[in-house]
Amino acid sequence: MNQKSRIDEKRAEVVIVASAFGADAIRRDGHAAWAAVAARAGADGFEVRRELFADDADSQPDALAQLGARIRAHGLWAVHSTPATLFRDDGALDLDSLRLAIDEAAAMDARIVKLQLGGTERGVATDPATLDRLMSAIAASKARVVVENGQLKAGGTIGAFDALFAALPARSGLAMTFDTGNWHWAEQDPLDAAQRLAPHVAYVHCKAVMGEGARRFAAAPANGDARFATLLAQLPGDVPRGIEYPFIPGADGSLDADAARQVARIAAF
Template sequence: MKQVIVPLNAYKAERMTELEQEELISAIAKAGADGVEIRRELLPLETLSFSKLGQHIRFQNLFSIYSAPIELWKEAGQFNHHLVTLALHEAKELGANMIKFPLGHFQSGISCLQELSEAWEEEYAACVLLVENDQTEHGGNMKRLKAFFENAAASHVPVKMTFDVGNWAYTGEDVYEALEQLRPYTVYVHLKHVEKKDRSFITLPLPFDMDAAWRTVLAQFPNNVLTALEFPLASGEMTKCYVNTIKEQESKVKQYDKA
């Protein structure tokens, strides 16, 4: 069964107070979602108690993912040890089930996967390590991502993928080709509807049409994939509506799988 996750950036783009985050987390639970994605860029890092926020998430019986916009590899391919280790430590205090990073400038034969593995094991091996296709040419490139996951598998580094459906528009790559190449590594899907307007891209709520592209994409993943609503959500009622829509979609995929 699919679990629906709501990232906090679906509501606001600026920093949030700890109280605002707790209120949104409660509203997300009330809307029937299964989990929340905490966004590091929205946190008041100077004053936030990660452990207290984590307690509130667990009190609401929600699954938690910590998203840290810190590239794993620097421009020359070196491991971004200090900042990645810091984010892992924060995720541990939060008690997150998963932690998500952008790839950065990974280079086969230069970037040391063992350093990533050691940092993860030392800081917080209890969480699942995720890498997402972002909106950059280096971190959202299909071939580079595939090379990274192939290298990780060969090196026995247990890293999985967050497949962001909308970000392929920013890098000019085909989402269906990306599906074929990267689906085996994916455990978490970010859903969004992206359109181009005046030479730039905008993220919009998912269309409800039965033939909408997101439904076709989501149907290509197994039923146990985590699914995030990463688009503007105006209210708790809107969140509840989309949570129910994704869960209904899941039941239809089940029927399709059995056929």
């Protein structure tokens, strides 16, 4: 039995985002080495970050297939995350970026493929022709396609997501990654976002935010963080929760103990 099976089957699945182990460590050792640590920590899934590949060879189909196989060998399922945006800076659909992300996720046999929303501060194109092209591309994806709220006003406002999902039919195939912390960078109210966008959320990125302005940084939610608990309560309880804040090394320099502790905490919130 995998270590994660010891935990209550009814809890939300927990994903460890590769960057929680540190960008330098992932680039140095590769994702697969840290997927093993995620498995020991009791995680259900592991989020691969395309921007942390050491070189272009890591994004080739054979390399992605090998990475996906190694993640599955640890009893985990994969998320493929790309920094690419679904919509370009002018608000138009970036069909090439979407298709590339879908193809890479397929090579890895990922369960979820995640892009940033992108677009302009006013939002993204929602005309029927654009939405038809979007849905046709998504229909070819085996992985669940999700878009995440980013840290900029372009691609990070509640209104942009609201308008896009309002324009799409209920079974469009597109869902949302709700990042609990990024709303602060974009000067949006996370609780308002949760109340308005919860029906579209298929994946949650969990983090608290410390500091102000340009000095903000991601951190673990504090014990008894009522605001964070209230926010999660507004979101679907049966969707995976990703840990996207840095783990704290133990006395021996290892991240294993904190990773296991944070998996249990995020599952229990």
